[in-house]
Amino acid sequence: MTRAKAKKATHGKQPGGKQAGGKPPKKGLPWFAWLFIALAIAGAVVLVRIYPMGQPSPDNLGKPRAAIVDQLYNLQPNEAFIAEVTRELEEYGFAVDLYQGDEITVDFYCDLPSHGYKLIVFRAHSGLLGGGDFYIPETVLFTNEEYSTSRHPTDQVRGRLTMGAPGPGQPVMFGITASFVTGSMKGRFDDTVIIIMGCGGIALTDLAQAFVDKGASAYLAWDLSTLLHYADEATLYLTGQLCSEKATIKEAVDSTMHVKGPDPEYEAVLQYYPSGTGDKTLEELVQMEFDAGDDAGA
Numbered sequence: 001m002t003r004a005k006a007k008k009a010t011h012g013k014q015p016g017g018k019q020a021g022g023k024p025p026k027k028g029l030p031w032f033a034w035l036f037i038a039l040a041i042a043g044a045v046v047l048v049r050i051y052p053m054g055q056p057s058p059d060n061l062g063k064p065r066a067a068i069v070d071q072l073y074n075l076q077p078n079e080a081f082i083a084e085v086t087r088e089l090e091e092y093g094f095a096v097d098l099y100q101g102d103e104i105t106v107d108f109y110c111d112l113p114s115h116g117y118k119l120i121v122f123r124a125h126s127g128l129l130g131g132g133d134f135y136i137p138e139t140v141l142f143t144n145e146e147y148s149t150s151r152h153p154t155d156q157v158r159g160r161l162t163m164g165a166p167g168p169g170q171p172v173m174f175g176i177t178a179s180f181v182t183g184s185m186k187g188r189f190d191d192t193v194i195i196i197m198g199c200g201g202i203a204l205t206d207l208a209q210a211f212v213d214k215g216a217s218a219y220l221a222w223d224l225s226t227l228l229h230y231a232d233e234a235t236l237y238l239t240g241q242l243c244s245e246k247a248t249i250k251e252a253v254d255s256t257m258h259v260k261g262p263d264p265e266y267e268a269v270l271q272y273y274p275s276g277t278g279d280k281t282l283e284e285l286v287q288m289e290f291d292a293g294d295d296a297g298a
Helices: 002-009 031-050 079-092 106-115 153-157 178-183 206-213 228-243 249-259 282-286
Strands: 065-070 095-100 119-123 126-131 134-146 161-164 173-176 193-196 218-222 270-273
Touching (some): 065 106, 106 173, 193 282, 249 270
Parallel strands (some): 119 193, 193 218
Antiparallel strands (some): 134 173
């Protein structure tokens, strides 16, 4: 640093304003360099605005898109499950987005329909409101956003949000209800297949009907509590039946129950809703054409 300063001092101007000997003073970048920088920045802004988080990149344009919502990642991650389900979906022809852990907030659920996904796997806690022998006839899907009385006051007052803990000693989190799906989510799940891996996702049909009212073509879930390792294994098998085997919804559900059986502890059974979707394949339900090179059904 001292050496540089000394050198600079010897290159001042001589009396009369003439430049002393040595290299001429450095000038700023030429105009065309600044133009190039400005164009590069503008291009980056355009890319961010066209392809925000959760939106297709240029490589995935035209592909139907699927999402894995792994709300359980912080508590019980299963990277092998995520990798295998992603592989099944991608080989079928989907571009797959993964959301995990603290990304799963109330606002995340609110914006989810606007991304245009055609299949969504919810690896998330769910269940009926209440505890012990007391239950309220309402299905809840958990977020990873810690509960606060001051957050989302309008949705809380309207009964669209509730609070609950997945188990004893667990933090209390926000949960979304059927009325949140129909009243607070932005956009629609047009022709989207919904898979709920949590407990009691179809013990009642309120949440299933809410997703269908929001445009979903089919809703698959378990009718009672499930062990997570069982739900992971059964959902992976189910995904393979829908994607690799090109099975109809009924065939895929029946095969899953035949091969994997009900939940070994709670005897939960996989079901689908509405009943009229049973004879349709995944490709028919999402109503999109897959690329000819993809491994989709004809």
